[in-house]
Amino acid sequence: PEDKADAIDEIEQNGTRAMMVGDGINDAPALTNAHVGVAIGSGTDVAIESADVTLMRDDPxxxxxxxxxxxxxxxxxxxxxxxxxxxxxxxxxxxxxxxxxxxxxxxxxxxxxxxxxxxxxxxxxxxxxxxxxxxxxxxxxxxxx
Structure with a gap:
């Protein structure tokens, strides 16, 4: 989980905006750190609460x-x-x-x-x-x- 959040931070260090798509508890920190966090609707409540956008289906x-x-x-x-x-x-x-x-x-x-x-x-x-x-x-x- 820390690696995902660190990767998002590394991407955003130079001013680039990052979007993270995830569905699990281990994605929550990265979803929070990303400029836009997208949770898959069937994901965990923690991921859905951490995201800015929640998709209702599992279709990427x-x-x-x-x-x-x-x-x-x-x-x-x-x-x-x-x-x-x-x-x-x-x-x-x-x-x-x-x-x-x-x-x-x-x-x-x-x-x-x-x-x-x-x-x-x-x-x-x-x-x-x-x-x-x-x-x-x-x-x-x-x-x-």
Whole structure:
């Protein structure tokens, strides 16, 4: 067990981030030391408590799926922040200078919220088996499957 934790520490000494996947009591120290600890769902309670992420199945491919979901989620958050920032950086100053009717500014704010929500709903079509790519909203696509 100490060797695993020491190996994680050695990897992370130069600033590299390490991920540890484990399922047993002897993996707990390494799971705790790693930047991201991943426990297999059928593992011991100690390993599950020590990990940052717990996979529900014993399939090692789920580690890759979890990474894909994490990347896709971060990408979606960045997209939503971009659209919210565009609204705040353009329309709020225009409205505060009195160049935009307050009712239109309120409508634009609502439209900004709806665009962020719609962009988030496009995530429904995401498949964790693939790398994330921008997904347009296709609400009826799920009904056709």
């Amino acid at each position: 491919a789920d580690v890759l799926k979890a990474l894909n979901v994490a990347d896709a989620t971060i990408s979606k958050v960045h997209q939503n922040l971009f659209w919210a920032l565009i609204y705040n950086a353009t329309l709020l100053p225009i409205a505060s200078l009195g160049l935009l009717n307050p009712a239109l500014a309120g409508l634009a704010m609502a439209a900004s919220s709806v665009s962020v929500m719609t962009n988030s709903l496009a995530f429904i079509n995401y498949d964790p088996h693939r790398k994330y790519a921008f997904l347009p909203l296709r609400p009826l696509a799920r009904l056709r499957r």
